[in-house]
Amino acid sequence: MKLNTTRYSIISGNGWNLQKPLRIAVLSDLHDTVYDTDNEKLFDRIKKENPNIVIIAGDLVTARKGRDYSPALALLKNMSKYWPVYYGFGNHEQRLKEENADYIREIYAMQGITILDNETVFNEEFGINIAGLSLPKRFYKKGKYISAELSDVKSAIDEKDNKYTIMIAHNPVFFEAYAGWGAELVLSGHLHGGIVRLPFVGGIVSPQMRFFPKYDKGLFKKDKTCMVVSAGLGKHTIPIRLWNPAELLIIDLKN
Numbered sequence: 001m002k003l004n005t006t007r008y009s010i011i012s013g014n015g016w017n018l019q020k021p022l023r024i025a026v027l028s029d030l031h032d033t034v035y036d037t038d039n040e041k042l043f044d045r046i047k048k049e050n051p052n053i054v055i056i057a058g059d060l061v062t063a064r065k066g067r068d069y070s071p072a073l074a075l076l077k078n079m080s081k082y083w084p085v086y087y088g089f090g091n092h093e094q095r096l097k098e099e100n101a102d103y104i105r106e107i108y109a110m111q112g113i114t115i116l117d118n119e120t121v122f123n124e125e126f127g128i129n130i131a132g133l134s135l136p137k138r139f140y141k142k143g144k145y146i147s148a149e150l151s152d153v154k155s156a157i158d159e160k161d162n163k164y165t166i167m168i169a170h171n172p173v174f175f176e177a178y179a180g181w182g183a184e185l186v187l188s189g190h191l192h193g194g195i196v197r198l199p200f201v202g203g204i205v206s207p208q209m210r211f212f213p214k215y216d217k218g219l220f221k222k223d224k225t226c227m228v229v230s231a232g233l234g235k236h237t238i239p240i241r242l243w244n245p246a247e248l249l250i251i252d253l254k255n
Contacts, residue, residue: 028189058090088168
């Protein structure tokens with residue numbers, strides 16, 4: 001499967017001063033896809049970009065019986081040796097958490113991996129917060145749209161403080177609520193780039209079977225919030241990607 005690297009340069013703005021420039025590698029929706037043995041191709045691509053941190057924006061694996069999670073675990077172990085890894089949950093990790101699956105137990109026990117399941121941590125080196133939002137499963141139902149309001153976000157995660165905050169929010173559909181919460185930068189995935197993409201049109205259908213998703217991939221802005229949506233690294237539900245290469249995101253955050 002073709003793998004693209006997509007780069008964004010984002011200015012912190014709004015009077016924020018980072019301790020120093022930050023390069024982030026963002027992985028989303030790998031869904032157990034393997035790029036060479038134990039994801040060596042993907043790991044080498046990340047290493048070539050020389051990021052400061054790695055952020056997982058959910059669905060690194062697929063919650064299904066009989067899946068082999070060893071390639072994903074090997075990738076996490078390799079990355080944690082080189083960079084701090086911040087893992088935000090997608091709907092599949094949430095399902096595995098409910099099932100008390102071995103994969104969840106292993107990633108919680110893994111050194112160098114910071115799990116952000118409705119939690120916020122402060123990165124002292126760069127002077128920023130990184131928050132991971134896990135919305136309940138009802139916001140992911142196929143064929144049914146349920147709107148997440150600001151109150152839903154506030155009930156899931158602590159109030160934002162006065163620090164520059166990157167929010168990992170797997171489902172980009174609720175961007176207005178994330179902006180209302182106050183995140184300066186939101187990192188999402190979930191919609192797989194719209195699965196099939198057409199020139200000048202964009203994504204055609206989401207995994208929830210909704211046509212022409214608004215936040216299919218790319219950079220979006222609302223008030224003082226930017227959101228970058230990954231087209232994802234793998235396939236699931238509808239196992240195709242037409243005119244829609246898998247992508248690794250590299251984000252340079254600067255003053």
